[in-house]
Amino acid sequence: MGGSTQFIIAGNWKMNGLLQESLAFVDALTANPNPDAVEMVICPPYTLLHPLAKPFADKGVTLGAENMYFEESGAFTGSISPLMLKDAGCHYVILGHSERRDIMHEGNTLLRKKLDAAWDVGLTPMFCIGEHLEEREAGATNDVLKQQLSVLAGTDANLPLVVAYEPVWAIGTGKTASPEQVAETHAFVHEELARLGRKCKVLYGGSVNPGNAESLMACEGVDGALVGGASLKADSFMEIVAAAARVAA
Numbered sequence: 001m002g003g004s005t006q007f008i009i010a011g012n013w014k015m016n017g018l019l020q021e022s023l024a025f026v027d028a029l030t031a032n033p034n035p036d037a038v039e040m041v042i043c044p045p046y047t048l049l050h051p052l053a054k055p056f057a058d059k060g061v062t063l064g065a066e067n068m069y070f071e072e073s074g075a076f077t078g079s080i081s082p083l084m085l086k087d088a089g090c091h092y093v094i095l096g097h098s099e100r101r102d103i104m105h106e107g108n109t110l111l112r113k114k115l116d117a118a119w120d121v122g123l124t125p126m127f128c129i130g131e132h133l134e135e136r137e138a139g140a141t142n143d144v145l146k147q148q149l150s151v152l153a154g155t156d157a158n159l160p161l162v163v164a165y166e167p168v169w170a171i172g173t174g175k176t177a178s179p180e181q182v183a184e185t186h187a188f189v190h191e192e193l194a195r196l197g198r199k200c201k202v203l204y205g206g207s208v209n210p211g212n213a214e215s216l217m218a219c220e221g222v223d224g225a226l227v228g229g230a231s232l233k234a235d236s237f238m239e240i241v242a243a244a245a246r247v248a249a
């Protein structure tokens with residue numbers, strides 16, 4: 001862990017989840033083995049935020065959203081505002097996920113507007129950064145991360161923030177960064193954040209599963225995980241939570 005007190009295990013459901021199966025997910029969740037050591041977070045699709053807010057709260061799960069637009073309201077057909085997320089009971093919002101950066105072409109200018117808008121309504125951004133395989137192979141990982149983190153320059157360091165380091169080549173591929181790569185990259189991210197006047201949790205993401213969670217959470221500088229595929233089933237999500245609780249013990 002990077003010196004903080006509680007791991008965050010956050011599920012990113014992406015474009016998955018219908019109402020009935022998500023209620024079955026909630027039913028199948030077991031108790032958090034150590035709420036002092038691990039915060040459980042789920043970020044479901046927008047359509048499930050309202051119906052899951054209370055059931056999740058009852059199970060000790062913090063609610064987050066996967067994205068948002070930066071305007072508060074108005075003529076932006078198809079968009080969701082920060083205020084709507086707040087109204088639905090969200091605490092977190094994922095911003096800058098590589099799928100948004102790569103598929104929807106989101107870049108630093110837009111992401112800064114989204115960060116500011118999230119802070120304006122009291123949401124905590126889970127800001128994702130990560131390099132592509134070609135960039136890692138070219139030795140450009142740190143440059144890419146530095147450029148992505150540069151959107152934080154000049155922001156108020158007291159505003160809440162979580163960063164998620166997700167190597168793009170490890171997302172949904174079954175490949176994970178080695179513990180050495182994770183420790184080395186997290187050290188760089190914490191260092192760069194410090195240079196920007198920030199101290200915050202840095203989660204690891206990319207094919208985290210019950211089999212590798214414990215060794216990843218044990219890496220220096222890792223404060224939790226952002227989990228895609230393995231967060232869709234309550235049992236594998238809980239196994240990852242349990243792994244983090246063991247590391248924290």
Ligand code: PGA
Nearest residue numbers: 171172206207227228229
């Ligand atoms: P994955 O996704 O765990 O399925 O690799 C992680 C993410 O995209 O946040």
